[in-house]
Structures are given as C-alpha cells and as structure tokens.
Amino acid sequence: MWRDALLVAGKDLRVELRSRVATNQVAPFALVVLVLFAFALDPSRGVLTRATAGLFWVAVLLCSLLAVQRSFAMEAADSARDGLRLSGLDPAGIFLGKAAAVVVQLLVLEALLAAGIVVLYGSHLHGALLLLGSTSTATVGLAAAGTVYGVLAAGLRVRETLLPLLLLPVVAPVLLGATRAWEAALSGTPADGNAWLQLLGVFAVIYVTVGVIAFGPLLEDG
Numbered sequence: 001m002w003r004d005a006l007l008v009a010g011k012d013l014r015v016e017l018r019s020r021v022a023t024n025q026v027a028p029f030a031l032v033v034l035v036l037f038a039f040a041l042d043p044s045r046g047v048l049t050r051a052t053a054g055l056f057w058v059a060v061l062l063c064s065l066l067a068v069q070r071s072f073a074m075e076a077a078d079s080a081r082d083g084l085r086l087s088g089l090d091p092a093g094i095f096l097g098k099a100a101a102v103v104v105q106l107l108v109l110e111a112l113l114a115a116g117i118v119v120l121y122g123s124h125l126h127g128a129l130l131l132l133g134s135t136s137t138a139t140v141g142l143a144a145a146g147t148v149y150g151v152l153a154a155g156l157r158v159r160e161t162l163l164p165l166l167l168l169p170v171v172a173p174v175l176l177g178a179t180r181a182w183e184a185a186l187s188g189t190p191a192d193g194n195a196w197l198q199l200l201g202v203f204a205v206i207y208v209t210v211g212v213i214a215f216g217p218l219l220e221d222g
Helices: 002-019 021-040 052-085 091-121 128-154 159-186 190-221
Strands: none
Touching: 002 052, 002 091, 021 052, 021 091, 052 091, 052 128, 052 159, 052 190, 091 128, 091 190, 128 159, 128 190, 159 190
C-alpha cells in the first residue's frame, strides 16, 4: 500500500511540476483573494486584523477545491482513470498517494499565503508550533476529504459544481478548528488553541480512515 502511495504521489507531483498549474494559476489566484479581502475589509478599522485567521483559511479552502479538481482532472484525459483502476495498485495506496500530492501542493500554497498575510495584513506569526501543527493536521483533513469526494464526483459531468457542494459542508469543522487555532496563535495565546489542534487531529484521522476504506468502491463505481 505504501509503495503504491509513493508511486501515485510521485506521478501526480511530476505532472504538476511539468504543467505548473499550481504555480501559474492557483498561487496567483490565492494572492488575489488575499488582496480582495484587504480591499473589502478596511485595514484602518481593525476588522482585517481580527479576521486574518478566517480569511487565511477561506483562501486555503478555495485553493484546496482547485487542487482536488486538478488532481482528478488529470485522470479524466485519455482514459487515465480506467488505466489507474486496472493497474492493480492498491486502492488505499492510490487514495493515500493522491491525498499526499494534494497535501504537498497545499502546504506550498499555505506558505505563500502566510507570507501574504504578513506583508499585506501586517500580521505577526506568534505560536509557531501551534501554527505548524494546526496547519499540517488541517491540511491532511482537507486533502483526505477532498480526495474522497473528488473521486465520487470525478465520473459525473457536473463534477466542477458538484464537488464544492459535497465537500464544503464536510470540511466546515476543519475550517472552524483551523481558524480558532490560528486566532489563538496570532493573538499570542497559543495555549487556547490546543483543544482545537486536538479536534483537527481527530478529524484528520477520521477522514483518512474513511478514505482508505471507501476509495476503492468509489473508484470502481465512478
């Protein structure tokens, strides 16, 4: 399973490196979102500072939708999805590999977004351990849930609009927990975010477990 996961993750990341969709399209989109938030919320009123954590994770959520859609759009061309299904790879390994590739892409985008809120919003990144822990666990949760619903929607003609409708309600707890943990870290009280970090870890384990179990049947039915 782990060998298959490494093969699939390496394949997805190589395709992404060659196409440069994440760097040429998703990253500029994420930065534009941050700039638009800054225009919408006047920094002089302090609203932007208080909402920084939420805005960061909304931007991450939008990027995760694009990353998951891109992950399965690659399989839609030239019947690659059928090839993947008939390859003999462990479905759980395929799930873990595709989710890992999404995690890597999101972590790169999140680093870019973090630099963006420092530059554009003037935020100070206190509580580095809490920020890193909550970011990594929330990213795993987003990628795992996105991969499950991505394969579910991949075989449908309305997958572009269906995926957000299916995924957003499921990842709402992750968005809430990550935002609260970041609020605690940015406000200089990281101890207040430990409970949210634990909650994020629970959701990450649940989504990964569900994906390992359900990805195979969903891939066959798609």
